[in-house]
Amino acid sequence: MVKTVESTKNRVEVGSILESSFQSMLDNEFSNSKKIVMVDENTQEECWPYLLTIFEGLEDAEVIVLPSGEENKVMEVCFQVWEAFTNYGIQRGDLIINLGGGVITDMGGLIASLFKRGLRFINIPTSLLAMVDASVGGKTGINLGQYKNQLGVFAFPELTICDPIFLKTLSEKELISGTAEMYKHAIISSEEHWKTLKTLSVNNVSSDVIYNSIQIKAEVVDNDPTEKGLRKVLNLGHTIGHAIEGFFIEDHVYTHGQCVAWGIVVESKVSEQLGHLSKENFNEISDVIRDKFPPMTIAKENFDVLIALMKNDKKNNSSKINFSLPSKIGAVLIDQQVDEDTIRKALEFTFIEN
């Protein structure tokens, strides 16, 4: 059974793609359009054959293989794709299908949105992270140097289909990474979702738990589509998490999810230090993350770089560092200006003392 998260600018269908409205879109809106499928080396091998076997409308599709990995989420790659679009004679009415993880959906969405001021696109996220995080909100983006998603636009796909069948193509490491955003959703607004996640086995993630996470995110995004206020709750774990990810970007040791998970721990500690979060709640969050995610080490001499990276985070309106901090499991405070000292103490507590 396909469950649909329907909101102002998003339509996300969760369940088997066979029962989704993908077929009818190909048959109707896009019957006369050229189709371009964006994949990476992995989804080309693991996911594309599955779609090609099922959907006749895709047999003439052009397949563009993007190099996988965060370090390839850059303008140079976009350029090559735009040249290919020009060679294929792609026009405004044509369709881009992004089949892959967050790199593919973020970059593919941007590539589509910029070409001729906007081609339509359908996202088929294949990683757990892309399903529960990138599938709503209309964020597209690429990196600029060390800065993640420094370039991008808000643009919404015609449809997003999250089919758990593609999760079978993922390693346990990737699956664990994907759960970080789900824990975030739970801390933001649902103690019940938190309880479900505590007993979750990553090798058996159901449509229902994916649907619940997406539903939480969609409600937040709907109330604030261009990130002017409320939506900042979704930054939980990311001010620290993005800095960690930027710092390690060349080493490929930590996944996005790991960085966010540890970002949640540090930010929860910040919140506890400032008196916004009870010690009990902090311990609960910290214990669950430490239990579910592999450990992380950062030496004290690197804290300066982390702080510098945080200051450049695009959510900051001034030189102060702006956080979204949990006040309990199920609620978050936005626009919390935190001084460097408090952040350093929380980093120290998380990465050195424990």
Added chain:
Amino acid sequence: MVKTVESTKNRVEVGSILESSFQSMLDNEFSNSKKIVMVDENTQEECWPYLLTIFEGLEDAEVIVLPSGEENKVMEVCFQVWEAFTNYGIQRGDLIINLGGGVITDMGGLIASLFKRGLRFINIPTSLLAMVDASVGGKTGINLGQYKNQLGVFAFPELTICDPIFLKTLSEKELISGTAEMYKHAIISSEEHWKTLKTLSVNNVSSDVIYNSIQIKAEVVDNDPTEKGLRKVLNLGHTIGHAIEGFFIEDHVYTHGQCVAWGIVVESKVSEQLGHLSKENFNEISDVIRDKFPPMTIAKENFDVLIALMKNDKKNNSSKINFSLPSKIGAVLIDQQVDEDTIRKALEFTFIEN
């Protein structure tokens, strides 16, 4: 006196910038924001000192000088600006002021819209063309190879100010170029505007005639902000005009306005050939353009390239060539599929037989 064109997503003020709401925006919405002013070598010298003398709020602004000319409306230049933004520590709440012609407002708008998924910007067009054309509609863009505005997004400035004082910095050639879009606006929807333009001296363009042109464009755009239908009337002269401009892009001999003006003549001829436009109306359009614009020559052996360029125009949904054709002075038909032969005949009539 400042006249305001107010529409859903546009606010354009026409008249002296001294009486516009620019000062109050600097004092209120942007009092705590960093300001970046985008200029080219010409507007840095001719226009920026004027603003800097008048508006105290601009004294700490960073000035970024972009190389002038259509051939510099490219991603490489955007990249350099984004690196400068990063170095200046530009954040989401900061303000970009685009001070220049269409290259600056198109490219500056795109640069602002992509950085951190969207900085706010104010446009101060300094050329007649940018005032009457680029000031409404939210089009931003850069070129990709030979293809004009192949990359871009729809994004709207906080405010656009069209102050005729800046027209004094333009050559007669540039002023004539700017009138082409005004003739287009007249043919699209106002015989009265057409009559005014026939007696216009380019060295004395009033706020009123600029306002009237913008008003026509704003009404069209308002009814169709993302160019799905009606707005196609604005393509008049541009299917041919863009092809001509692309063809000559390296030679720098013809302005955008000249290309559009001759595009209007060829497309009017196409319309007459197809029986949509009376011979009398065609002659009226052709005579006025021939009288006001410098002549243009294109050899017959280059028609193949022009046709190929038209086929790649972003307004085409298929391999056929799609036109907006005048049916009289004051009305346009959209979505007219025209065969190559008819186009070749009109090109021949315009550039060879006459």
